[in-house]
Amino acid sequence: MTLYNIVLGLAALVALPMALPLALGSKKRRTTVLERLGLRRLPPASGKGGFTRKRIWIHALSVGEVTSAVPLVTRLRNRFPDRDIFLSASTQTGFLTAQRLLGDIVHALFFFPYDLPFSVSRVVRRVSPEVMVIVETDLWPNFLAQMHKRAIPVFLVNARLSRRSCTGYRRLSFLTRPMFRTLAKIGVPSAEDGLRWSTLGISPDRLIRTGNIKFDQPIPDIPESERQRMRRSLNIAPGRRVVVAGSTHDGEEHMLKAAFLRLKAAHPDLCLISAPRDPTRAEAVRRIFASAGIETRTLGRLESGEDNPFDVLVIDRIGQLKRLYALAELAVVGGSLVNRGGHNPLEPAAVGIPVLFGPHMSDFREIAGLLISGGGALEIPGTPRLNETLQALLDDKNRRADMGRAARETVLANRGAVDRTVALIADGVSP
Secondary structure: OHHHHHHHHHHHHHHHHHHHHHHHHOHHHHOOHHHHOOOOOOOOOOOOOOOOOOEEEEEEOOHHHHHHHHHHHHHHHHHOOOOEEEEEEOOHHHHHHHHHHHOOOOOEEEEOOOOOHHHHHHHHHHHOOOEEEEEOOOOOHHHHHHHHHOOOOEEEEOOOOOHHHHHHHHHOHHHHHHHHOOEEEEEEOOHHHHHHHHOOOOOHHHEEEOOOHHHHOOOOOOOHHHHHHHHHHOOOOOOOEEEEEEEEOOOHHHHHHHHHHHHHHHOOOEEEEEEEOOHHHHHHHHHHHHOOOOOEEEHHHHHOOOOOOOOEEEOOOOOOHHHHHHHOOEEEEOOOOOOOOOOOOHHHHHOOOOEEEOOOOHHHHHHHHHHHHHOOEEEOOOOHHHHHHHHHHHOOHHHHHHHHHHHHHHHHHOOOHHHHHHHHHHOOOOO
C-alpha cells in the first residue's frame, strides 16, 4: 500500500498541470471532481438528517452497472427494511441513471471517491456501512484497505472477469492479491468467471456461483396501445418497419449507414433508430447519416417541433433505449461491431425481438452464447455480413417471430441470480 500511494502521489503531481485544466474545462468532470475528492456533497453522516439506522452501501461504477443493480437494490431494500440503502456511482451518467431509476428507492445517492487516502477516509467515515456491496468489478486498493481496517465485509457481486482483466491482475499480483484477500465473498455469473478468479488466489469457499443479475432486470410490459402512442409521439407511421441500433460507438454508425442505404432500396418504409452509447455524440451521428442524403432527426429536434419526414432518428439522451426496443422488428447491439466489448443484449431479448451483434462481445460473452444457442441471437462475423443478415431477417417474418420468442425464453429461463446474490450478502448483515 505504501508503494502504491507513493506512485499514486507522484502520478498526481505529474498529471495535475494537465488534469486541472481538463477538469475545469469539462462540465462533466467539473461537476464531479469535488464530490469524488470528498470535498462537497458528502453522504449524510450517521445521526444526521434522520439517519440513525445501520447502512448497506452499494457501489455501481457507471450506467451498465447501475442498471444491473436495480433489481438487487430493490430486493435488498425489501429484505432489510430496517437498514438504510446508500448507493454510489463513479461517472456522471451513472449517477444520473441512478437518480432516474433508484432515486425513490435508496436513502442516499453520491459519487464514489477517488482512491486517494484523504478522499476515501472522509467518505468511508461518513457512510460507515455495516456491509459494502460492489457490483461487477470496480476495485481500488485504498478503498478496500479502509474497509478491511474498519472490519466492514465487502461483497463483490456479478463479478465478471474477462481473460484480459485476469491477465492484468496476475501481472500486478503484488498489489492485487492483498486487495482480493479483503473480499468476504465473490458472487460470479458463470463457472468460467469462477475459474479465472481462482487463478488469482481466491479460495473456493469465497467463490459462489450466483448467475448473472442482468437476467433479472424488470421486463417492460408495453401493450400494443402504448406502442402505437410511442410511434405517434416519434412521428413514426403505424405501418413503418423499425430497426433499433442500441448503444453504438464511433465507427459503427458508418457501417450502419452503408447497410441502411442498401436496405432502404428493398424496404422503402424502413426506419432506423440509432442510440449512441454517449448521447453527446448525437449531433455528430446525425451528420454521419445526413452526409449520405438520409433524412435524419435527433429526438431533441423532433420534440422541439421539427415534423419533417425522416428515415433515421438519433436518440440524444439516456434512459430511452429499453422502451424503444419494443418498437423494433429486430435490434443491433452496439460496441460489438468495433472492439468495445459489446453492450447488454438482454434488453432487446426481453421484449421478444431478434438480437444481432458483432464479434466483439467479450463483456457479455456468456450471455451472447446463451442467446445464440437458444436461437434468439445471431453473431455477425464482419461488416460485409451486416446488410446480408438484416436483409434476410427483414424478409422472413416467421424467422423473426421464432427468434424473438427464443430470445425472450432465454431471458426467462436464466432468472433468479438476484435471490442468490441477496442470500450471499445476507451473511454479512447482523440479525
